[in-house]
Amino acid sequence: MEYFMSKKLSNEQILQLYKFTRQHYVEHYDLQTELVDHLANGIELQWQANPDLTFQEALNREFKKFGVFGFHDVIAEKQKAMSKKYWKLLWRFFKQWFKWPKMLMTASIALGLFSILRFSGQSNHKRELILGSLMLLFVTALVYFLMTKKTREAKMLKNGKKFMLADMIYNFGGGIVLAYLPLNIAIGLNASGGDWYLSPYFDWLFSLALTGMLLCGYIIFKVLPERAEQLLADTYPEYKLA
Structure with missing residues (x-):
């Protein structure tokens, strides 16, 4: 039964x-x-x-x-509720990177990226460096998504049963869509023309944005899947029994 x-x-x-x-x-x-x-x-x-x-x-x-x-409407409502739950989990772990001692690492990443951009200064390669880093971020996320597909699908099932939150965690909560954000930014910057990449304000903005994307990617692709068993057990009383 x-x-x-x-x-x-x-x-x-x-x-x-x-x-x-x-x-x-x-x-x-x-x-x-x-x-x-x-x-x-x-x-x-x-x-x-x-x-x-x-x-x-x-x-x-x-x-x-x-x-x-x-059951279509019921499925849609459940997906909406679980999606909200997923993003709350993501936000919970994201906030930890702005608390001591992780805040020190977050600041170091942002300052490191800013220093690299400032060091490149007026270099003709600065534009290529910025666009290249965005493309690399996109390709890395896409390759990781494809390479881990079979492993994630196996972990998604608990004794042949699939739980909606597990589906979201191991499928990165649609986070693969976020992987296209660096690509879209690169395309937009490349099409904009001008000397936008020379401004120190851009360097700060880009450094902070890239740091945020790196942290989100790390949580989506690494932290949440590694802690999935505990998170699912906390969410579903029946998960341990499955």
Whole structure:
């Protein structure tokens, strides 16, 4: 029996409800469990009102309450909630880099990048250095994403069950989209023309922005996946049991 306790539904019927949710495109076990709980309660209430209903008849009536799009809206709401949870986790770890003693390393990175830009000064290679660093950041993130794909997919499953937050963590929460940010910045700077790269204000702004991107990348690609087991166990009571 799964982790929902019912007074009237049999173990087999509970398993049928899990199968029913999977057949209707609910792939994550945490959302399946929520829907099974909801459907089972609804079926039991219907049986209280009309004991002659079969399990399938009661299920069909309950499913119709979700409307013509079925579980689509429920899936969308769950994804929205888990996405909010993911970005809160990211922000939690990001803030740690602005507290002692990590703040010292953050400042060192930013000052180091600023010093490199200032040292390059009026050099004709400064523009290429800036654009090249952005391209390198993009390519590194993309290569890492592709090289770790199989390993991440294996870790995403917990005894054959997929949890939505695990999916986000091991797929970097859509963070691969952020990897295109350096590319877009490089394209924009390259197309802008002019001597924007000579200003010390640009050096400071670029150093801070690049430091922020490096920290976000480190957290998304390294910290969150390494701490995924604990984060998932804290989020899902059933995760340790899966």
